[in-house]
Amino acid sequence: MKPPENLARLAFTKKQMGDACEMIVAAELTLAGIPALKVPDNWPGYDVIAQPFRGQPQRISVKARTFKNGAAYVQYQQTDVFDWLAIVILNGHAPSSRSVYLAPRNVVDDVARRNAPGTRTERLRYIRISEIEGLLGRFRDNFILRPEGLHESMANNEELLTSSLERQPQVIG
Numbered sequence: 001m002k003p004p005e006n007l008a009r010l011a012f013t014k015k016q017m018g019d020a021c022e023m024i025v026a027a028e029l030t031l032a033g034i035p036a037l038k039v040p041d042n043w044p045g046y047d048v049i050a051q052p053f054r055g056q057p058q059r060i061s062v063k064a065r066t067f068k069n070g071a072a073y074v075q076y077q078q079t080d081v082f083d084w085l086a087i088v089i090l091n092g093h094a095p096s097s098r099s100v101y102l103a104p105r106n107v108v109d110d111v112a113r114r115n116a117p118g119t120r121t122e123r124l125r126y127i128r129i130s131e132i133e134g135l136l137g138r139f140r141d142n143f144i145l146r147p148e149g150l151h152e153s154m155a156n157n158e159e160l161l162t163s164s165l166e167r168q169p170q171v172i173g
Contacts, residue, residue: 022038022047022064023038024088024098026038034051035051036050046059046081048060060102061076062088063087064089065089065090066091070130071128072129073126074127075127076126077125079123084104085105086102087100087101088100100143102145103136103142107136114126138150
């Protein structure tokens with residue numbers, strides 16, 4: 001008997017995929033020097049809370065999708081309360097291969113599509129999955145929560161590591 005063409009789609013539910021992606025975002029932030037944790041399910045507005053060493057806690061809404069071309073979108077409501085949007089795109093043929101984008105709310109609001117005022121869906125904001133890299137590419141793997149993203153000049157790993165380590169609290173012991 002031949003196994004299904006895309007066995008990965010059968011291996012987990014949408015809920016499990018969403019929970020796993022929330023945990024990935026929280027873990028990557030923590031490992032980058034910004035402690036984070038997943039909030040309880042159905043928490044209004046966001047899925048992960050992160051506490052930079054300096055500054056206020058950051059609310060992160062996580063959206064997980066499997067990549068496909070065409071009419072496939074990441075969406076949120078204008079009224080949702082969050083500071084950052086994390087978009088996790090899984091490769092449908094190799095789910096362990098993924099892209100994670102962490103962009104500030106104001107940047108995402110600027111690039112997101114919206115429907116006309118007065119329509120039933122006027123508060124809906126959405127971005128086509130196939131356009132995310134072009135619109136938010138500088139925020140790929142932005143686990144240090146740089147509001148301007150990771151530019152080519154920031155690609156030097158030593159500079160990123162130094163920036164991340166400066167945010168970590170001193171361990172006394």
